[in-house]
Amino acid sequence: MALARCKECGSPEGLKHKYPYLHSGMTNYRILCGAPTCIASASVWLTDEEEQQYSHGQRDFKISNHTKHVTVH
Numbered sequence: 001m002a003l004a005r006c007k008e009c010g011s012p013e014g015l016k017h018k019y020p021y022l023h024s025g026m027t028n029y030r031i032l033c034g035a036p037t038c039i040a041s042a043s044v045w046l047t048d049e050e051e052q053q054y055s056h057g058q059r060d061f062k063i064s065n066h067t068k069h070v071t072v073h
C-alpha cells in the first residue's frame with residue numbers, strides 16, 4: 001500500500017515497509033501529507049513491490065489512511 005508524504009517530510013523511516021520511490025504526479029485529486037502535524041500537499045511513495053507494478057503499467061494505487069485510489073504518472 002502506497003503512502004502519502006510531502007517532499008519535506010520525505011520517505012518515512014522505521015516503518016515495517018520501505019517506500020523508496022517518490023511519485024509526485026497525481027491527477028484525480030489532491031492528497032495531504034500523512035505526517036501527524038503536517039498539512040502540506042503530499043506526494044505518493046511506493047514500495048519495491050508497487051514500483052514493480054508501476055513499471056508494468058499499473059498507475060492506480062491505494063494510499064494508506066485514504067479511502068480513494070490515486071493515479072500516479
Ligand SMILES: [Zn+2]
Nearest residue numbers: 006009033038
Ligand atoms: Zn509533510
